[in-house]
Amino acid sequence: MSETAIITENLTRRFGDFTAVDQLSFEVKRGEIFGFLGANGAGKTTAMKMLTGLLSPTSGRAEVSGLDVYTQAEAIKKRIGYMSQKFSLYDDLTVDENIRFYGGIYGLYGSGLQQKSQQLVESVGLEDVRNAKVASLPLGWKQKLAFSISILHDPAIVFLDEPTGGVDPVTRRQFWEKMYEVSGRGITVFVTTHYMDEAEYCDRVSIMVDGRIDALDTPDGLKRAYEAASIEDVFIRLARSAKRGDE
Amino acid sequence: MRTFRGFVVKEFRQIVRDTRTLVVLFGMPVIMMVLFGFAIRNEVNNVQVAVLDLAKDAATQSIIQKLGASESFELAGTLESYDEVEQLFREGDIKEVVVFEAGFSEKLIRDGVANIQIITDATDPNLANLVQAYTTSIVQDYTASLNSPAQGQPAGIQPVVRMMYNPELRSVNLFVPGLIAVILMLISALMTSISITREKEMGNMEILLVSPLKPHHIIIGKVLPYLVLSVINVITILILAKFVFQVPFEGSYLFFFLEATLFILTALSLGVFISSIANNQQTAMMISLAGLLLPTVLLSGFIFPVSSMPQPLQLLSHTIPAKWFLIIVRDIMLKGSGLNYLWFETLILSLITLFFMGVSLKKFKVRLQ
């Protein structure tokens, strides 16, 4: 496997007259935690959808795990994991049933699935609620579960769309610890977030404004370049000049 | 007041933007009118009949000719033997076989009596009945002409039939009122209930409830657009009925619209009620469909006469608002009746409306507590 997990070149997506993602060019290294930041409406989710094969680009090139997003979208799906903003677990199914279902979809079954499922449940501390319906779990647990399911099949890259939205700081911390652990195993983590403090945890961070990447570097590099004390300040400085997003 | 107006405007916008639903909402009455006006009928036209003529004489020929000349029938074939009947019926196109016994004319002259067998495919009993009745009528005409060729006027009692209110027996006159009721139920009850439960499902209801809008404001705001849509639909149906299908309108337009508005309110209150007991759209939809729409179509007298139903179902039909509305509309349109004849039905509809409005309002208030 190459050292580059994701590479894009002038990746663009237009909806009619509106250019949501404008000539995106960047690389994500294997095993790194890549923070994909941006204001609402900047184009983050659209970009992520193109990389996960949910949306096809209007123009430009992109390769995920060495596979082309235009022609090999289905093959890419075998190699990636995804946690959507809405956590997409089935509320009326139990923890165990959700794991079994998604595991099965990715080709895990039998004793292999059972073993992995046991490991997963223990690692997120959900053994006691295995047979509880997901609807009954508190938000933080649901999100932990969703994340674990997204890496159940040992993907090369995992895409996380606002995984810590609405969750308390303690759980957020735990979540990031898991992400470090996962990254340590060689899985590339591509995460979008609103929480600027979380940006500090990433290996590298990019900031999107109006469909383009206006900044891309390590957190320290960004703070130095913009003479800011925190990523938040960097973000505010860049976002101020934005034309799109919340008024 | 301004918040309320803003809310109502938003509701209208949401509906207008949903082009797919709008197309169906406006297209549906038109298409249904066309269907009921032209296609859905109980009139008998061009029914295929076959003849097994074992006599092949002058009398049978005359009768066969009369049958063929009638608009109701189309002579589709002649059989040679009784055995062919079964296969013919099984193939499904022929609905009646008329069998003349051997020596028909002779028997008539000699004995004064001759027999014709009318074999009908009675899988559809109504059609069979009608076909038999028409055939009988044609043969009776022939018999009458046999018995008094010179006098012209046969002796004795002549039944003279006067068809009241709907002399041409047009099915469309029967169906149009029912159509109005069904469409109003669909829009005012079904759509409303789904619209309100959608807010609940998406979680917006709580937001609305903590806003300065009072609960009855919310309900009125949600319901207003569908009221407007309903009225537009009623007008559309009426215009089509009157000008395209010549459905009579004997009574007062004003009275009709008042009653129609009452029924719309009934339907709306039912829609609101359903939304107060359903938690998500699917449930609301199923309850509306199974509990409201289906009974309206089947038990209200829309297509099948209430008087034909067994007693328990007749009792059940009393609980269906559309049944009362149908009586009202049919009487206004075809008989020209006024409030003096229809006060009872109007009262019942009003009571039903008030009841459901009251219950729904109470349920909404309870939610706030």
Added chain:
Amino acid sequence: MRTIQFLLQKEFLQIFRNRAMLPILFVMPVVQLLVLSFAATYELREVKYALVDMDQSDISRQLNSKFQATGYFVLEAETFSMDQAVRELDKGNVKMVMQIPEGLQDDLVNGSSVDIQLSIDAVDGSTAGLIQSYGVSIIRDFNREKGMELRMRSSGQNVELAKVINLIPLNWYNPDLNYITYMVPGILVVLVSMIGLFLSGMNIVREREIGTIEQLNVTPIRRYQFIAGKLVPFWIIGMFDLAVGLLLARYGFHIPFLGSLVTIFVVAGIYLVVVQALGLLISTVTHTQQQAMFIAWFIMVVFILMGGLFTPIESMPGWAQELTLANPVAYFIKIMRMVLLKGAGWQEIWLMASVLSGMGALLLAVSVNRYRKTTH
């Protein structure tokens, strides 16, 4: 294949856990069957009528008795004022007014003709037609018996007997003209259609609305697997409901089952796929459950009305009958009736069954094609 297994497992779990759904899937069809079967009839039970008898003679009273003796006609009001009688008609208290003129008996005796007027409430044309044919029949019969009797008695001579043609009705397949026998097969079709059309497609739209579909689109799941996972559970449920319905029809309603049940189930299986594929197609063009349901409902109503369930296809004008050729509901209703009630077999229905299969294949192909995991 395993993937489909997992999908089916999930779907069935969800279906059976959905408290609100269960009664709809299993109870509602039965209730519908029961209510519909009894409600959907044009049978004349009773005809209330008003009598205006200006003759008040033996003959007029005998005629009135004859009407009442049939069991259909019920004397509701008697008056000397025609206006009042018509008012009863206006109010809806009676369906018919019979007016017997003064001098009926005398006219009958001396052989002149006399009119008896039947004013019938014709709002419901079908019922009115039946009332007319019964009423006219009774009067004509009466005329024949009494008229001749009277004339012979009074004039003392032999009057030439009028010629009579006897009409012997024979009702095949349904000798009692039982409405239920006719309606139930068609109603079973409606039941199966509702489940097929609404549930699968609605389910997909619901997943789209909630967002779980996105999670599935990102997995390596293939289109056909996803769709099979959505269709198969409801196909099974639909067939199950049909079986229950058939049981009820046979043992509850005593509908004759002349033909082969195997044939029925095979055709039903094909039909369900057609209807489900239609629901699927609708789900690919709608965004919300409300839209999907509304459009599906509309299509279903049109198909059912045009399918010959409530009113015969033979009554439709030419162009409408042509349209029926594209209506899967019409085919299935016809097949059901032919097989169950007349004992038709593959020889008679193979063409219709093939058309259904063709429809199913086409609809499935189009909707699978339209369903995209990647938006373009």
